[in-house]
Amino acid sequence: MRIRKDYMGFAFLLFLAAANHWLLIPGQVLAEGSETFYPYLLNTALVILLPCYAWEIWRSRGRNDAPLFWEPGLADLGRILCLLGGIWLWADAMKHLGFILPTAFFLALCGWLYGEKSVRKLALLALVSPFVLYALFTMLGAALPQGGIEIWLSPLLVR
Incomplete structure (x- = not known):
């Protein structure tokens, strides 16, 4: 199976943002009694950067310097x-x-x-x-x- 590395990176960041939002922040941050504003702020910044990363992936398609394929x-x-x-x-x-x-x-x-x-x-x-x-x-x-x-x-x- 050949998967482009940039697709794997995008999928990982999307998974990380979702896991932070629904699992880590409510489960860990709230359980410790910490303020949730900053963790949600950082996670929101990650989510906002995801479309930028997707745009860069789309823009780089077909170029010679596109990321290599990952063959696990x-x-x-x-x-x-x-x-x-x-x-x-x-x-x-x-x-x-x-x-x-x-x-x-x-x-x-x-x-x-x-x-x-x-x-x-x-x-x-x-x-x-x-x-x-x-x-x-x-x-x-x-x-x-x-x-x-x-x-x-x-x-x-x-x-």
């Missing part, structure tokens, strides 16, 4: 299963360790699984991104799981 194989299946297991471990670890540490390991795993070989780039991704995401969501008033690092960092971000 055993290695892809292993990568997908590893990613799903990583998501499960990440979600479970956040209950015990907070947001930043599990997210750092998860982002490094994702980068490595999908081809990044530079340890420097993986370390930069794993060390910078969780702190930036935590700071952004904390300043917007969204509650994230708290661990040792977050307890130390929260007074610096919220005044």
Whole structure:
């Protein structure tokens, strides 16, 4: 089976937006008592960008630089299963360790699984991104799981 990579990306983003809207935001955000405005705002931004992505897919049809086809194989299946297991471990670890540490390991795993070989780039991704995401969501008033690092960092971000 040959599937264009951009179609797979579009389908994934559409699935992600729907899962966020009907499952994740009501099930997780409301259950924790957090404000839902910002998660719905970010999800709405994703939904608004989907037609732009669809337009770009339509515009690129027939061009030589159109994305390659994806032919799923055993290695892809292993990568997908590893990613799903990583998501499960990440979600479970956040209950015990907070947001930043599990997210750092998860982002490094994702980068490595999908081809990044530079340890420097993986370390930069794993060390910078969780702190930036935590700071952004904390300043917007969204509650994230708290661990040792977050307890130390929260007074610096919220005044």
